[in-house]
Amino acid sequence: MTLLRKQTRYIGVSGLARVFALLSIAVPVLWNSLEPDALVGVLGLALVWMGSLTVAGLFKIPRWVVLMVEAGLIACVVGASLPRTLLLAPALAVTPFVGGLSRGVRGVIETLTVQLGAVSLTAALMGWRPDPSQGSAIFTWLLAGLGFGLLASFARSLQETDKDELTPYRDARSLITKLLDLTGELSEGLDAVTISQNVIAEAREELPFVGAVVYVRRHDELTPLLQSAEHAGLDTGSRELLVERVWSTAAPAVQGGEIAFPLRNDSGVVAVVAAGLSSELVSRLPVQATLEALSVRFRPEALQLDTALLFDAVRAEATAEERRRLAREVHDGVAQDIASLGYMVDDLEESATSPTQVELFGILRREITGVVAELRRSVFSLRNDASTVGSLGESIGALARHVTTVAGIPVHLTLDEGSSRLRWEVEAELLRITQEAMNNAVKHARADNIWVHCTVNAPSAEVVVRDDGRGLGDLRHDSHGVRIMHERASLIGATVTLENGSQGGVVMRVVVSFAPISTGELQQSLLP
Structure with a gap:
């Protein structure tokens, strides 16, 4: 909130408080027309409050100075009228309220102190000592002023907390600073894949399963975070339903040759580990009890994984x-x-x-x-970001349409995607590599057509980009595109090859693959 808006709001609220108080005092005085001294007092209060609002709005006098002068003058008017009428005493509660709005608790204490001193000085100068009723009125309305002032101070603090435009930045800075300080103290780091690998390795010591997959939630759907190499050799048709059930119930489950158990912490399920186990082992071992024990045992790892995912x-x-x-x-x-x-x-x-x-x-x-x-x-x-547009194929499709629209070069796209998705960072890097290959075909190859074939069978994937342009030329020393493609591939364990096509043009192939194990090896690995 700007300074001008703050000042305008302060003048508005404090002005309404003064008008309300003046009306509350003036109506009883006017009703009792036999007290002319009270009428003079009301006129004095009106002049003081009008002068205070005028000075606060038109002159660059510090607000606390205006407030202290107002508190002293109001107390003098009330003190001078007390020997003849008590109807003006409620005015003592107004200035502490305004002080709370303006300066918080400090303003309340300052105005109360000034008013108490001014009332005492006025009484001394006029030579009168308050009787019990007058003393009670002074005490009551000063105490009411304290209460109103504290409420105003609280409202002021809430307003500053809610409306300060820099507060989110201060909070963010504090949190980021704490995060940087804590990062060096995390024994397992903040790599979700490494934490998942450790979980699978330790769980295998209790159950000799294969084809392990760690699933996490991504955009309201379950996505593999980590898939072991032998997962590609297993039939996982019913696994997704099993994982959904384990996620919703937060309890381990066994279904035929498939097992799954949740990784959960105090906030709920963080991930689900699913794997294959032979029917013989399912019948011989206490699988359900072991899975429940693993779910409890890995609560610390679940917290680590949740932190890494965040x-x-x-x-x-x-x-x-x-x-x-x-x-x-x-x-x-x-x-x-x-x-x-x-x-x-x-x-x-x-x-x-x-x-x-x-x-x-x-x-x-x-x-x-x-x-x-x-x-x-x-x-x-x-x-264009693979993590927000959709699957890898949908992202490549959006990219192909854009290239066709902007460059006027037809992009012939073929997609072959399974139901399971790749990890989001794998999809992101594959999209960037494909994007660089298509841009090269437009900028350097002078191609008339581009063909893109995308095959995804998680955890494996292959993207081939082919054009009918000039083919590979000599690599310039200042060319970074190909080098960056290889760097992106190495981040996800993929390989990139570029070669001249048999019918001209360039063929770029990026492959993410896990070699499936043979049936014999699979059966052997399932047995103790």
Whole structure:
């Protein structure tokens, strides 16, 4: 809230309080017209309060000075009238209330002190000592002023807490500072995958299962966070229903050759571990009791995993917000400036005096158009995020449509996705690699067509991008695109290959794979 708005609100509320008090005092006085001294007192109160509001609104006098002068004058008016009438005593409760609004508890104490001193001084100067009824009236309304002032102080503190625009930043700074301080003290770090790997390794010591998968919630659906390599050799058709049941009941379950148990902490289920176990072992071992014991045993790991997932969510949101900010800056800044240059070139081309100038301006206009198209692709790339658009195939489809619209190059897309999704960071890196390959086909290969084939069978995936352009050229020393593609692939354990196609153009293939074990190896691993 701005300073002007705060001052306006203060003047409004304090003015209403004074008007209400003046009416509450004036009505009984006017009703009893036999007390002219009270009428003079009411007029004095009105003049003091009107003067206080006028000075506070028009002059740059410190508010506390105005408040103290007002408290003293009000107390003098009340003290001078007390020997003849008690009807003006309620005015003593108004200034502490205004002091609480203006300065908090300190303002309440200051105004009460000034008023008590002013009443005592007035009585001494006028040579009268308050009788019991007068003393009781002074004490009662000063005490009421204390109560009203404390309530106003509380309201003021709530208003400052709720309306201070910098409060969220202060809270965020405090939390981030604490997080940075605590990060170095976390024994298991904040890597959700590593924590999940440790859970699977320790659980295998109790039950010799295979094909383990750790599921977490992502956008209201269960998504594999970690999948062991032998998972690809198992039939997991009924596993998703089993995992959903375990998540909703927070209790382990056994269904045929499938087992699942929750990782839970005080806030609820954090993840579900599902795996395959032979029917022979299910009948021979106390599987249900073992799973329940594992669920209790891994409560510390569940807390660690929950913390790591929250940290990943904060990091992903911060990254996404920074990408969106960069997209806005590029779109509203550089892109608009370059587009304006294009309009200037159009004007120059119209005023050209020779065919050579027309040709040169045309070349310049085409170059500017190409730069603007590239900036649009960059803006789309910054805003297009696999974690928010949908599955990997849906994200690649959105990217393909954008390339076709902006660059005018047809993108032929083929999708083959299973029901299970990849981990979100795997999808994000695969999308960026695919995006770089398509951008290269547009910018460097001068292709007329682009073909994209995406196959996802979690935890494996393959994306192939092929074009009919010029093929691979010599790698420039200042070219970072291919190097970044390999770096992104290494982050998720994938491989990237680029080669010339048999019919021309370039073929980029990125593969994330886990080698499935054979049936014999699977059966052998299921037995003790």
